Amino acid sequence: DAGITQSPRYKITETGRQVTLMCHQTWSHSYMFWYRQDLGHGLRLIYYSAAADITDKGEVPDGYVVSRSKTENFPLTLESATRSQTSVYFCASRNGQVGNEQFFGPGTRLTVL
């Protein structure tokens, strides 16, 4: 399917476990982003990537790891999940460096018990 997809859509895990959220886009957009969305905070940037093998920290990177070995995939890993990482996670992509529109995935709702 064309577009940007995220998996899983829902995930429940326990404190201390490792969790990986997947993001895949079919447009070959150079930029990809990970956000978390919490009530009262809006969307906060975790990590972004300007191209394959190039990643950079956003506003709230602690506790998260990303990689981008292929242009179309941008997985986000929580190495040791904590309750404070319970959130809705959105992946987005953008075509190019210029600050034009991002295309968002449907989100992953993560609950850490």
Added chain:
Amino acid sequence: GESVGLHLPTLSVQEGDNSIINCAYSNSASDYFIWYKQESGKGPQFIIDIRSNMDKRQGQRVTVLLNKTVKHLSLQIAATQPGDSAVYFCAENGLSGGSYIPTFGRGTSLIVHP
């Protein structure tokens, strides 16, 4: 009216009215501004954008106004419809390390009453 605090600011309007959603941004060097609409359970969707060398841009039923002097952005929706009910976010894009990186506002919840 609007309410502030831990909850999102909320704007309630009647169907057919015009809606104005406001946003204050922080970085005077931001060059691109974008409005997104987020419906319940979905990811944000692009509505309209404006560059810093413009002060007004119109789309279909929407207008964005940019006031750089006071760092203020507004989204006007004409003839608001129930389908416009959603959370609206503004995003400013400023250069960071050679990339335009977006910063999102908290969002405003628009409720349209039929």
